Amino acid sequence: MLCPNCGAEMNHHADKIDYNAGLDEPDLIDEVFGGVLEEAHTCPHCGHTEVRAARAEGS
């Protein structure tokens, strides 16, 4: 994932389950974990953080 601020390759450092997000977006609920599995990415260049649903990348 490229940083929208500076274009550097971001580092995927965490996955986190958001149970409340699943209430609004049930299609995104991970069947194993019961919530929306989200990836946290941080830019090593500028420190910008992005979070996206893991399914967005097909993973």
Added chain:
Amino acid sequence: MSTERPLFIPVILGTPRQGRMSEHAARFVLREIEKREGIETELIDVRELPLTTEDAGGAIKVESFAQAVVRADALVIVTPEYNHGYPGILKHALDTNLKEYVHKAVGICGVSAGGFGGTRVIENLLPVMRELGLVTIFWDLNFSSVGKVFDRTGVLLDESYVKRADKFLSELIWMAKVLRHGRESVKL
């Protein structure tokens, strides 16, 4: 590259109660952070956050608070102990964010009128910190008998707290640096 940017460590004051002595503790910690080079900070006062009780969680996110947490490398939470627990409004405020906290460090300062220095409220907050994605440190800052630590105007009466704060902040800053490195460079 990451070491060139200053660390940002805001202090969250967790009670809106009138006459709160926790404000003196929060401002003291803020001043101790400001003494350190390469660290930026600011006070986040739950009393000043425009929180509604019409809803909860991310639905009532306060953009300025969320952006401060996004920018933060670590948080200091200053909380009084009310009936052995944390103020409800502190939890209400913390719950407005989630993903913003992931892999950030947190240190907790407990404030009490009695002799336990908020140890019980800190223990109660630890599982909350973990679920939010924060990483706790093993130093706390316990303001016991806070009425003897500060006078009514906030002047520090007990200089031992300078050394206590130094140990607490040194550990928090170390963890903040390690986690910044991890967020930016260590793959999952």
